């Protein structure tokens with residue numbers, strides 16, 4: 001989507017006033033270049049450590065990195081207590097807004113107390129440092145409290161997005177070996193309560209090892225109750241002492257696991273640790289958004305169930321003593337101006353969101369943002385997929401009033417924090433490009449053999465030096481960690497899975513995934529995962545899934561299925577059933593946009609499905625090269641089916 005414009009496009013220089021008082025200036029690149037480790041060491045000094053490190057980086061056993069070796073700290077203390085101790089207890093940490101319009105304000109002092117109580121509650125439930133705690137929650141303050149309570153006692157949290165199914169939850173609980181689940185009766189989405197507890201009950205029939213379920217009351221929906229296992233959050237947490245002394249943990253102590261889709265059906269548990277992770281999320285949050293803790297109101301409009309929420313709703317902002325907005329619901333509820341109303345109400349000055357949302361706002365029209373006072377905004381951010389220049393310009397003009405830099409931040413669940421992004425007080429912005437590796441980050445574009453490419457060329461994105469917030473492994477599977485990320489070009493080169501172009505100025509343009517991973521509304525979904533879900537349905541013999549470009553969601557999921565003999569005539573109803581089946585199996589975000597029933601799938605002589613051709617069909621393009629197909633009449637068969645294809649929208 002971002003191949004247009006290149007270096008000929010318009011430039012937007014950093015606003016003078018912003019540049020003059022920016023947290024970081026142009027010299028930051030030279031400093032980092034001169035001594036990368038000293039640069040990260042200085043970033044780490046922004047945190048409070050109880051014991052100094054002996055070594056900044058241990059890379060003696062690549063790709064297994066250790067950062068700030070020997071250093072000790074407590075992540076929750078860094079996010080909470082130290083700000084209270086420094087006299088900022090009354091500063092608002094979160095302005096929380098529920099979808100129905102109810103609100104809660106939590107100061108740093110109040111949040112610290114809540115986290116201490118929750119930490120004491122987890123200890124009472126027998127949770128120890130290193131134990132895993134699953135969190136399956138709506139966007140309410142207790143979600144953040146639960147995460148920080150885990151961090152405080154050294155337990156490893158594993159947040160599962162509330163939109164995922166019971167199956168997805170069960171497999172993650174099993175893989176992580178969680179002993180406690182924190183959930184809620186439900187949350188509000190699109191104007192109605194949406195239940196969560198039934199999915200937990202269902203998941204726990206299929207997994208062992210969970211001793212307790214801690215349930216927050218949010219929607220007051222009826223819940224099934226398993227005596228002895230289920231406990232109300234308010235019964236257990238509210239009566240705890242608000243005092244808890246944070247213990248220090250090793251810099252490499254595990255902080256959390258976050259599952260993400262890969263190229264096989266089994267999601268990968270990405271493991272992040274403490275010192276390096278907090279160093280880079282805090283530093284990037286401060287530099288990329290030019291965060292000023294005393295005056296900014298910061299809003300990452302994303303779900304805390306994704307890495308964006310972990311790094312830029314919870315850990316980065318709190319480590320920097322930011323005042324943040326958290327919103328529970330969807331942008332169109334109860335009306336399409338809801339986000340703008342929130343920006344006006346809380347005087348939000350920094351907004352961070354995904355291109356898919358911007359394109360949705362574009363569709364709804366510029367009159368909606370024009371109806372609100374958005375003059376408090378000063379920096380805008382984008383994340384999750386390439387932002388097409390048109391959406392960038394619309395965002396800049398209609399939300400940013402033409403005055404706010406838009407920073408397009410490229411990173412991944414695996415990288416933990418920003419890796420390629422402009423800096424708002426430094427960079428001349430090019431709409432649609434993530435532009436520059438962050439200071440201290442070595443990102444390169446290489447060809448298939450791993451040779452570095454010069455300017456004006458297209459290839460694969462790699463990271464050629466370790467970084468503090470990098471994933472440390474895939475939970476329980478070191479081999480898969482090495483295979484997935486560090487085998488294509490050797491053990492010291494991280495293969496990101498994205499295509500990238502360097503323009504004539506050396507600026508980086510991201511071109512989307514090069515593997516079988518789709519990006520739907522900024523969420524990663526594996527084609528294989530959707531295919532396995534489809535073939536698990538009794539009516540389906542074979543399935544192939546591709547991501548077809550979609551004007552709003554970036555990519556849309558298009559499935560081609562071959563039915564089993566007995567199901568041949570089931571038609572439209574069956575297609576609907578299959579879409580619902582995938583949605584229930586994986587989660588609504590994985591629901592195919594379109595399912596086409598076909599007689600055969602195009603395969604190479606070695607039996608590999610030619611997704612490229614299916615993508616051509618799904619995007620209504622002329623077919624590309626079919627010479628490696630076993631039987632090119634297959635494609636004609638598929639194309640013939642198209643006008644009368646069993647497809648559906650919505």
Ligand code: WT7
Pocket residue numbers: 260307308382383384385386387408409410411412413414434496497498510511512513519522523524
């Ligand atoms: C994949 C990572 C980073 C948090 C949200 C997604 C794509 C992400 C950008 C961007 C172009 C982007 C990449 C990447 N991506 N940000 N600014 N420009 N592409 O995290 O689920 O781990 O997905 O999202 O393809 O590999 P994720």
